[in-house]
Amino acid sequence: MEKTRIALKVNGEEREVLAPVHHTLLEVLREELGLPGTKHGCELGECGTCTVLVDGRPILSCLTLPVECEGREITTVEGLAGTSLHPLQQAFAELGSAQCGYCIPGFLLSAAALLRERPHPTRPEIAEATAGNLCRCTGYLKILEAIELAAERMRHPDMEKISG
Amino acid sequence: MAEERPPELSVIGQPLPKVDAAAKVTGQTLFADDLVLPRTAYARLLRSPHPHARIRSIDVSRAAAHPGVVATLVGSELPIPFGILPVSQDEHALALDKVRFVGDPVAAVAALDEETAEEALKLIRVDYDVLPPLMSIVEALRSDARIHDYGPRGNVHKEVSFDFGDVEAGFAEADHVREDTFFFEGNTHLPMEQHAALASRGPDGKLTLWSSTQTPHYVHRALAQVLEMAAAHIRVIACPNGGGFGGKSDPFSHEIVAAKLSMKTGRPVKITLNREEVFYCHRGRHPVSMWIKTGLKRDGTITAMHFRSALDGGAYGSYGVASLYYTGALQTVTYRIPRYKFEGVRVFTNKPPCGPKRGHGTPQPRYALECHIDKFCHDLGLDPAEWRLSNALAPGAVTANQMKVRTIGLRECLQRVVESSGFAAKRGRLGPGRGVGLAASAYISGAGLPIYWNAMPHSGVQIKVDRSGGVAVFCGSTDIGQGSDSVLAYVVAEELGIRPEDIRVVTADTDLTPVDLGSYSSRVTLMTGNAAIQAARRVREQIFAAAARKLEVPAERLRAASRRVFDTADPLRSLTFADAVVLAESELGTLGAVGSYKPPRSVAKWKGAGVGPTPTYSYSACVVELSADRETGIVRIDKVWIAHDVGKSINPLLVIGQVEGSVYMGLGEVLMEEQAFRKGRHKIPSMLEYKSPTTLEMPPVESILVETLDPEGPYGAKECGQGPLLPVIPAVANALFDALGIRIDEIPITPEKVLAALEGRLRGPRMPELTYPETVVVPPLEPAAPAAAPQGAPR
Numbered sequence: 001m002e003k004t005r006i007a008l009k010v011n012g013e014e015r016e017v018l019a020p021v022h023h024t025l026l027e028v029l030r031e032e033l034g035l036p037g038t039k040h041g042c043e044l045g046e047c048g049t050c051t052v053l054v055d056g057r058p059i060l061s062c063l064t065l066p067v068e069c070e071g072r073e074i075t076t077v078e079g080l081a082g083t084s085l086h087p088l089q090q091a092f093a094e095l096g097s098a099q100c101g102y103c104i105p106g107f108l109l110s111a112a113a114l115l116r117e118r119p120h121p122t123r124p125e126i127a128e129a130t131a132g133n134l135c136r137c138t139g140y141l142k143i144l145e146a147i148e149l150a151a152e153r154m155r156h157p158d159m160e161k162i163s164g
Numbered sequence: 165m166a167e168e169r170p171p172e173l174s175v176i177g178q179p180l181p182k183v184d185a186a187a188k189v190t191g192q193t194l195f196a197d198d199l200v201l202p203r204t205a206y207a208r209l210l211r212s213p214h215p216h217a218r219i220r221s222i223d224v225s226r227a228a229a230h231p232g233v234v235a236t237l238v239g240s241e242l243p244i245p246f247g248i249l250p251v252s253q254d255e256h257a258l259a260l261d262k263v264r265f266v267g268d269p270v271a272a273v274a275a276l277d278e279e280t281a282e283e284a285l286k287l288i289r290v291d292y293d294v295l296p297p298l299m300s301i302v303e304a305l306r307s308d309a310r311i312h313d314y315g316p317r318g319n320v321h322k323e324v325s326f327d328f329g330d331v332e333a334g335f336a337e338a339d340h341v342r343e344d345t346f347f348f349e350g351n352t353h354l355p356m357e358q359h360a361a362l363a364s365r366g367p368d369g370k371l372t373l374w375s376s377t378q379t380p381h382y383v384h385r386a387l388a389q390v391l392e393m394a395a396a397h398i399r400v401i402a403c404p405n406g407g408g409f410g411g412k413s414d415p416f417s418h419e420i421v422a423a424k425l426s427m428k429t430g431r432p433v434k435i436t437l438n439r440e441e442v443f444y445c446h447r448g449r450h451p452v453s454m455w456i457k458t459g460l461k462r463d464g465t466i467t468a469m470h471f472r473s474a475l476d477g478g479a480y481g482s483y484g485v486a487s488l489y490y491t492g493a494l495q496t497v498t499y500r501i502p503r504y505k506f507e508g509v510r511v512f513t514n515k516p517p518c519g520p521k522r523g524h525g526t527p528q529p530r531y532a533l534e535c536h537i538d539k540f541c542h543d544l545g546l547d548p549a550e551w552r553l554s555n556a557l558a559p560g561a562v563t564a565n566q567m568k569v570r571t572i573g574l575r576e577c578l579q580r581v582v583e584s585s586g587f588a589a590k591r592g593r594l595g596p597g598r599g600v601g602l603a604a605s606a607y608i609s610g611a612g613l614p615i616y617w618n619a620m621p622h623s624g625v626q627i628k629v630d631r632s633g634g635v636a637v638f639c640g641s642t643d644i645g646q647g648s649d650s651v652l653a654y655v656v657a658e659e660l661g662i663r664p665e666d667i668r669v670v671t672a673d674t675d676l677t678p679v680d681l682g683s684y685s686s687r688v689t690l691m692t693g694n695a696a697i698q699a700a701r702r703v704r705e706q707i708f709a710a711a712a713r714k715l716e717v718p719a720e721r722l723r724a725a726s727r728r729v730f731d732t733a734d735p736l737r738s739l740t741f742a743d744a745v746v747l748a749e750s751e752l753g754t755l756g757a758v759g760s761y762k763p764p765r766s767v768a769k770w771k772g773a774g775v776g777p778t779p780t781y782s783y784s785a786c787v788v789e790l791s792a793d794r795e796t797g798i799v800r801i802d803k804v805w806i807a808h809d810v811g812k813s814i815n816p817l818l819v820i821g822q823v824e825g826s827v828y829m830g831l832g833e834v835l836m837e838e839q840a841f842r843k844g845r846h847k848i849p850s851m852l853e854y855k856s857p858t859t860l861e862m863p864p865v866e867s868i869l870v871e872t873l874d875p876e877g878p879y880g881a882k883e884c885g886q887g888p889l890l891p892v893i894p895a896v897a898n899a900l901f902d903a904l905g906i907r908i909d910e911i912p913i914t915p916e917k918v919l920a921a922l923e924g925r926l927r928g929p930r931m932p933e934l935t936y937p938e939t940v941v942v943p944p945l946e947p948a949a950p951a952a953a954p955q956g957a958p959r
Contacts, residue, residue, distance in 0.1 A: 101184075131858045
């Protein structure tokens, strides 16, 4: 199979891969770049599980070709945490928002994009921003609550110390 | 166990994060498809394009010669049948001479990469002799063609009929008799993770399989059987499941094929199903037609109930015999029903096989029963909440079908949801297009019997304590997201007085962990919890013996808490847990213990009573408030109140997570989810077209936990993962009647059906015409029958 050289910036790291040109960003992230944190639920753009950020905006990596992402910043769940958990990750863990956890990377990235745009999201705005992410375990409520909690903590960084 | 409950609990009952929470929110949990081994080959399955056909020949030669292909596989290389139940060994890893549904696996190819394997599938030539597809119970019963060559007759897989008391006499003495017919369309689990399996034959000839399975023990047995290998040479590791809900509880073709291909090629072989294939694996909710007849006194007292079910089983047996029994088993464990008759039939059709989905066989009859109750209350002018409260069973009751109820929180659940929702004030008074509905239910906390007959424990736990003070807990249980790994850590931490984060949990590995039967039938918290308590108390005894000598106090006075072992009479007399472990290891040698659990023997004395008994039933009650649009037929759920008798909440955070998830799944089933077929094919095998609720449809949920402290449960705990789904579906149907005055006796309740009902053109469901076998008259239990003592429960 003919392979193409692709230069990608993933989670702040410059990476170069050889991959068949028709392989999706999802496949290249998981298979060529060894970043299996991005999951797949349908590979048809229906479930939101494979959501990653490109230049801060959520996209479906199963419908994106890596060549479209050259020169852009790609963020996966592996790039969300620094040495400590991102406030979203902290809130998801505390509130039991991850049951099986399979859809969670996608939710985290959709939520991270929302909070960057709207630090004070309302519940309907959060629901709207994550409506493209399916979850079968939680009934969504704990996920929505965690996004609210994280938003609050990100606005008031001191709060994390108090309740975290 | 109640008398041994510690004076205060420091871990149990706390809203702690799960032990794997950090791994899950950082994407570090490794699911089956995330695993990669050196030299892995990738396999794909060729699936039948026909719902029903005989295979004349299969030619894989061109696929085998395709560049990059490392092996091919056909059914004749795996001729031994398998199936989850010993009575339904009717599946083959790859079809032998017949295909029975669109999606039935026929052949396999392993190649250096997945795309090459997929290309090579196109080179396989299968010569089919196409047979007429039998896509419904009616078609299957009418046809002379048989899908399988076993079963009592035609395409009947299993049929049952039991009389528990003289129902005809009961109807004769009734003041009011009502009959209703219902239909519950099938739906599927739709786990977010597509099933995957990775098999690797080691240099020693032994086989390891990593799989997204809820039941590694049963997969282990199936592999040994089909591969004709010693089970001791096979290791099955269940990876964390990306959602199960019952859909990963059968041994599957792709698991056996990956294993065989690895044995054949000597290299690791991985198969990951695509989403369409997940729809074909199915094993989801059976479509069930139901008829129910109840006799009542004027005051609402039931004199007799007769229930019939007809299950569209799909192409294979799967758990179907159990599913069939479950459609008749639990009607009796909520309200007083003195005489009961159950008749049921499961029929094979050419559709993906049905099996166990959350609530296994009981959401359909529970929907029918709870709507039927509202209907007869309406007939008699009775209040549906009052009727349920005054007819609820008492603790310790034995039902007509000989099911033993232990603690029962049904009345409290009903009271709490009625009160917090304002049900009485709202019913009939919310105005046009708005309504409230109530329903209640019961579920098992684990099946009383294992799937294959044996006298061994259902769950085993092993604990190793080492001189570092580290504690490792080994158990075969499988975490499918419900938090079973966390429950093990909480229980052992509680008993040893340490913190859950001090414990390493090793689970779901048939080489390393004692058998636990699997994550099905809501059995895991109760059974592994009891086994873990027993093992932990045995370890604690060793540690206390040494600590008692050192501290010069009687061992009975010692307690473990806050990572210390101390004298309850003089708490300053103490040792750290780690020091106590060193003392104990110095005195006794290497420390460790095992514990196990087996459910109490059922009181039931009839053949078929293997389904229904449980260590203890959980109870739920639900009120739904909704708005229905007369113009569009769209139903919007405004709020759900749900109370669940969980016995004791081991971790309220996780319990509420299960309750909310159950409510969500119930709402999906009642309003939109359905398996639709057209011309023999699944019409919508995709997540876009198979509608499931999103964040936008999910209403607020008020969850209320009721604690009944069941003596059979660990710290009193019962199940919570499945039961809370059950009342949601009928509560919606009952609320719709309150809102619009229409009854839709068919699930799902789609906008089309609402409009048809409003316009008076909805044809109600009809029972397929079928005969039931001769009734087995079950004699009542001797009134003095002693209550069975719990067996094997730590006490």
